[in-house]
Amino acid sequence: MSIRTPTAEQIKAAKDKFEAVITMAAGMYNIPDLSRRVTLTFYSHGKRAGYAKRLLSGNFLVAINYEALAVDYNDTIEDTIPHEIAHVVMFITKKGRNHDKVWKQCCMALGGTGKRCHDLDLTPAKRHAKYEYRLIDGSLRTVGPKIHNKIQRGNRGYHFKNRGGPKLFLFAENFMRVIY
Ligand SMILES: [Zn+2]
Numbered sequence: 001m002s003i004r005t006p007t008a009e010q011i012k013a014a015k016d017k018f019e020a021v022i023t024m025a026a027g028m029y030n031i032p033d034l035s036r037r038v039t040l041t042f043y044s045h046g047k048r049a050g051y052a053k054r055l056l057s058g059n060f061l062v063a064i065n066y067e068a069l070a071v072d073y074n075d076t077i078e079d080t081i082p083h084e085i086a087h088v089v090m091f092i093t094k095k096g097r098n099h100d101k102v103w104k105q106c107c108m109a110l111g112g113t114g115k116r117c118h119d120l121d122l123t124p125a126k127r128h129a130k131y132e133y134r135l136i137d138g139s140l141r142t143v144g145p146k147i148h149n150k151i152q153r154g155n156r157g158y159h160f161k162n163r164g165g166p167k168l169f170l171f172a173e174n175f176m177r178v179i180y
Helices: 008-028 066-071 073-093 101-109 145-153
Strands: 038-043 050-054 060-065 130-134 140-143 158-160 168-170 175-179
Touching: 008 038, 008 066, 008 073, 038 066, 050 073, 060 066, 060 073, 066 073, 073 101, 130 145, 140 145, 140 158, 140 168, 145 158
Parallel strands: 038 060
Antiparallel strands: 050 060, 130 140, 130 175, 158 168
């Protein structure tokens, strides 16, 4: 089964909605630089409609599932976007966490339903999985399934291209986890 993709109009509508909810949240929660601190991205793997996370830079990412946008357009626009932005507001204000009461209030104030899950029937696309490895210096690298399989099959390690830096080798035992 292949992934269903949204139209350009649907993507544009998601971006517009994202901007509108960010503006609303910035005003409501007095976070004037919110729009500079949150980036919207789209992804096409896994069954979740979206997620929000804190980046190493201290900024935030709101990720929306492409397929969810195509399959369940209204819910994704009207609920998933406020849902994930409410998570970011909680990360910043630290007033609530996960799907607690404070988060729920925030989600609803931003126009979402306040429901914790998105029951969507999305295509499980394992071929899009990423595989995380920890290098000897402690840094993390992710590779796609082809390289992962090569590393796991071989015993000499995989020479990782490292622009200008020292040669990096990934070995089977450096494997940490699968990211969907
Ligand atoms: Zn959530």
